[in-house]
Amino acid sequence: MRAFGLQLVMPLGMSSHASANERDEFLSRLRQGDSTALGEAYDRHHEAVRGFARRLVGSDDEAEDLVHETFLTLPSALEGFRGMSSLRTFLISIAANHARHFVRSAARRRAAMDRFARETAPEPASPEHGASDRELAQALTRALDELPIDQRVAFVLCEVESRSSTEVAEIVDAPEATVRTRLFHARHKLRAALEKEGFR
Amino acid sequence: MSDDLLRRASEALRKSTDGSSARAAETRSRLVASAKISRRRTRRLWMAALPLAAALAVSTAWAGATGRLPAVWQAVKSLGEPVPAAHRDTGPAAAALARAIASSPAASSDTEPAAAPEPSVPVVSSPSAPAPSASVHEDAGDADHAAYLVAHRTHFGGGDPAASLQAWDGYLRAFPSGRFSLEARYNRALCLVKLGRNAEASQALEPFARGAYGTYRQAEAKALREAMGN
Incomplete structure (x- = not known):
């Protein structure tokens, strides 16, 4: 801030x-x-x-x-x-x-x-154990593809770029509460997507 | 699954992507060139619009002063009557592109080049025309840009790979060495991938993968060809 x-x-x-x-x-x-x-x-x-x-x-x-x-x-x-x-x-x-x-x-x-x-x-090995940072980043990008663009933008700005919700609200021209809601849904969906790919 | 993994994944994504790029200088040049073209176009528009506005103001004042305003108004109104569709001029770029698309045999094309395209703006000339001047170069550049935009919109707006393929073929037919021919060739190859025409796609991607155009889309072309079993 x-x-x-x-x-x-x-x-x-x-x-x-x-x-x-x-x-x-x-x-x-x-x-x-x-x-x-x-x-x-x-x-x-x-x-x-x-x-x-x-x-x-x-x-x-x-x-x-x-x-x-x-x-x-x-x-x-x-x-x-x-x-x-x-x-x-x-x-x-x-x-x-x-x-x-x-x-x-x-x-x-x-x-x-x-x-x-x-x-x-061939069928890839399960990423459950020893997933590298690169694999994690790629899996997150694939999971982001499943999100609506607003949630994707909110997640990348808040979580990946570590910006405050105030700043993100200004960037996306939306109320802070809306940004937090988008972030909540994005996290929920991304967790589910990564779980589906076998990450724990 | 905990928040910890999501945090780790976010951190991994942050660390694996930064703002440096070998193509930064290339993008800067492209940006400055585009800005110059755009500014020149705006200036030309003003240069054309100002005399027209002045002439309109003077003629309206003259017609008002001499009592001929109703007759002039009728004449102006008749100018606004609809023109038959066949006579509408959609611009040289759109016409060139439409001709090229119309002459294209279905969705197939033989436009894949044997050599790398020239980066310079193509010169439009005819045997009877005088030597090409600077403005001819600029007009050709504008037509090239407009034709590229038409194909670009079809590709990114329509979602129909067959139509996109035809649009790119049309662009390449009209401007085989155009400023955007490289992008057009790559997008055309992507259309072939989407249409499942793997052999043609692989052939179209081969120069990119080989590095015939430098590093432009090289890694992706290689990855796509490998995925297709080449």
Whole structure:
């Protein structure tokens, strides 16, 4: 929460010496679609956006496309930006809003690959004992594919990225109580899905 | 099953995914190029709209001052009458794509290239036309982009792999060396996978798996081909 408060003071993640004028000018250039400003915003925030996109989508290629679309949409999305949150938080919210079809596409391909793998590979050993971190991460991604997008976003932001429910509520533009409800249902379904795969 | 395992799984997912990528610079270049195109398009739209608005304002003022406003109004109204569907111009990109899709034999295609596509924007020219200027390059780029969007929407919006396959074939027929031909080829291969045409899919994925296009989709193409038994 303290970190979030800091972001409110320095909405663009700039140094404390950066003036409000510089910030406004930068935002204005971004709104006009200035490609240099867009490049600067990308340089500052692409890692955070890509990290979130990968965790949410579960595929590097679709995540890369989502990063591209997120930054490309930024100039027009900034019309609704009131500067109350950091630009990074705002970018994450754009990514969350645009994630739906990237998630669907990645999930479809994962399902197709799983189907092929099941047809060709021998029966895998039970993961009950000695499941590696990689297997766990893959199983969680597969389980996330079964969730509605809202619950998926809430789980990834709260549990995987360890964000506060206040921050998540701001990102998804929903009340905190709604975020907590989505998280509750997501946890319940994910537990069941992992159990079904033999994880204990 | 406890919360502990779910926590461990979340942590494993967090640790296995970070924000660094070998493709970060490539995405940046793509982003900056797209932003430039978009800005140029907006500027062109304004440049076309402003003189029209000025002409409309001047002519309305003139018609009002000379008492000819009712006659002008009638003329303007007649312009708004519906145009027969056959005469509607849907733009050069859509027309090119429609022609290509129409000439495509069912859902099969022979558009798989033998060599890697050129990254440059294709030049549109005809024997009688003068040497291509910068604006011709830009128009070709815009048409390429518009045609790609049509196929992209079919692929990600429709959910019908056969229709998507036709759309990608159409795009590749219209712009075999277009800016998005690489993406189009890969998406086309995915359509073949979804349609269960494994032999064709495997053949289409082979250049990607071999690394003919660098690391673009290489790992996934390899995994898909392995899953198909190649």
